[in-house]
Amino acid sequence: MRRKWLTGLVFLLVLLVFFWIWRKEKTSRPVVSAMQNSILPPKEPLWAAPDSNTIPNNDSGHLIRYGKKLISSTARYFGPGGSLAHSSNGMNCQNCHLDAGTRAWAGNFGSVASLYPRFGDRRGNTETINQRITDCFERSMNGSAPDSNSLEMKAMNAYIRWVGKDVKKGKKPPGTGLEILAYIERAADPVKGKVLYSKKCQLCHGMNGDGKPDSVTGYLYPPLWGEHSYNTSAGLFRLSKFASFIKDNMPYGSSYINEQLTTEEAWDIAAYVNSQPRTIKKFKQDWPNILLKPVDLPDGPFADSFPSEQHKYGPYAPIVASRKVRK
Ligand code: HEC
Numbered sequence: 001m002r003r004k005w006l007t008g009l010v011f012l013l014v015l016l017v018f019f020w021i022w023r024k025e026k027t028s029r030p031v032v033s034a035m036q037n038s039i040l041p042p043k044e045p046l047w048a049a050p051d052s053n054t055i056p057n058n059d060s061g062h063l064i065r066y067g068k069k070l071i072s073s074t075a076r077y078f079g080p081g082g083s084l085a086h087s088s089n090g091m092n093c094q095n096c097h098l099d100a101g102t103r104a105w106a107g108n109f110g111s112v113a114s115l116y117p118r119f120g121d122r123r124g125n126t127e128t129i130n131q132r133i134t135d136c137f138e139r140s141m142n143g144s145a146p147d148s149n150s151l152e153m154k155a156m157n158a159y160i161r162w163v164g165k166d167v168k169k170g171k172k173p174p175g176t177g178l179e180i181l182a183y184i185e186r187a188a189d190p191v192k193g194k195v196l197y198s199k200k201c202q203l204c205h206g207m208n209g210d211g212k213p214d215s216v217t218g219y220l221y222p223p224l225w226g227e228h229s230y231n232t233s234a235g236l237f238r239l240s241k242f243a244s245f246i247k248d249n250m251p252y253g254s255s256y257i258n259e260q261l262t263t264e265e266a267w268d269i270a271a272y273v274n275s276q277p278r279t280i281k282k283f284k285q286d287w288p289n290i291l292l293k294p295v296d297l298p299d300g301p302f303a304d305s306f307p308s309e310q311h312k313y314g315p316y317a318p319i320v321a322s323r324k325v326r327k
C-alpha cells in the first residue's frame with residue numbers, strides 16, 4: 001500500500017516537472033523569436049554601382065573622375081566661393097544624390113544612362129541627361145548650369161553614364177533613383193512634423209533649417225529651407241519625393257535596410273519642412289500638359305477640382321481615384 005502511494009507521488013512529481021519544463025518552453029518562445037527577428041537576413045540586395053577603382057586610367061577615365069568630383073564637391077567649383085563660377089546655392093549634388101549618386105535608394109544615377117533621353121512629364125517633351133542636370137542646377141541648387149558644351153557638363157554627363165553603364169537600355173532595376181513611398185490615408189500634418197523634426201533632424205539641420213556651413217566642402221549639414229536651400233520648383237519640394245528620400249536615408253546614417261522613420265513620420269516631416277519659407281521660383285514652361293501633373297504638386301491650374309492645399313498635403317487617394325492613374 002505504502003509503495004503504491006510512493007510510486008504515485010513520484011509519477012505526479014515527474015508529471016509536474018514535465019509540465020514545468022513545457023510551460024517554460026512555451027513562455028520563453030516569444031523571446032527566442034524576437035531574437036531571431038533581429039538577426040533576420042537583411043532585405044534583398046539592390047542595384048549596386050560599379051567600383052570606382054575600375055574607372056579606366058585614360059582620357060575618358062579622367063573625364064569621369066572629374067565629373068565625380070564636380071558632383072561630390074560642387075560648392076568648390078560653383079558655390080558662392082566657387083573656383084569656376086558663383087552660380088549655385090552652395091550645396092553639393094551629393095547632399096541629395098548620396099555617395100556621388102551611387103547609394104541604393106538614395107537618389108543614385110543607376111538608371112539615368114538606361115532611361116535617358118526620355119519623355120519628361122514636367123517638360124512635356126523629350127529630356128536629355130544634360131537637360132536633367134541643368135534642371136537640378138536651376139531648382140535644387142537654385143542657380144544656373146554650366147553650358148552644355150563646357151568641360152564640366154561633359155564630365156558630369158560622362159560620370160553619370162559611367163555609374164549606370166551596367167544597366168541594360170530601357171531598364172530600371174530596383175534600388176535605382178528613389179523608392180516610391182506609399183501614400184498615407186490622411187493629410188500629412190506639419191504640426192506633427194515639427195515635433196518630429198525637433199527630435200530627429202534639428203540636431204544637424206538646425207532649428208531654422210539652415211544647416212551648418214563648412215567653408216571648404218559646402219555644408220557639413222546642408223540646409224532644408226531658407227534662401228540657401230532648394231527652390232519651390234525642385235523635386236524635393238514635392239512631399240512624395242521628400243518623404244521617400246528621408247524614409248530611406250535620414251536621420252543620416254540610416255538606410256533602406258535600417259530605416260528610422262515610419263511612413264507616417266516621413267510624410268509629416270516632409271509637410272513641416274516644405275511649409276517653411278524658401279526661394280519661390282517658377283518656370284513658365286513647366287507642365288505644359290496639366291493632365292501629367294503629379295497629384296502632390298501644389299501649383300495650379302489643375303485638371304481636377306481639388307484645392308491646392310490638398311494637392312500639397314494630401315490625402316491624395318481621392319485625387320488619384322478621380323484620375324484613375326497615379327502620377
Ligand atoms: C536638394 C536636393 C538635390 C540636389 C542638391 C541635386 N539634386 Fe538632382 N535630383 C533631386 C531629386 C529629388 C531628383 C528626382 C529623383 C526622382 O524623381 O527619382 C533629382 C534628379 C536628378 C537626375 C535624374 C535622376 C533620374 O533617375 O531620373 C539627375 C541626373 C540629377 N538629379 C543630377 C543632379 C546634379 C548633377 C546635381 C548637382 C549639380 C543635382 N542633381 C543636385 C534632388 C537634388
Ligand code: HEC
Nearest residue numbers: 094095096200201204220221222223224246250251252269
Ligand atoms: C546626424 C546628422 C543628421 C541628422 C540627424 C539628419 N540629417 Fe539630413 N543630412 C545630413 C547630412 C550630412 C546630409 C548630406 C549628406 C551628404 O552630403 O552625403 C543630409 C542631407 C539631407 C537632405 C538632402 C539635402 C538637403 O539639404 O536638402 C535632406 C532632405 C535631409 N537631410 C533631411 C533630413 C531630415 C528630414 C532629418 C530628420 C528626420 C534629417 N535629415 C536628419 C545629416 C543629418
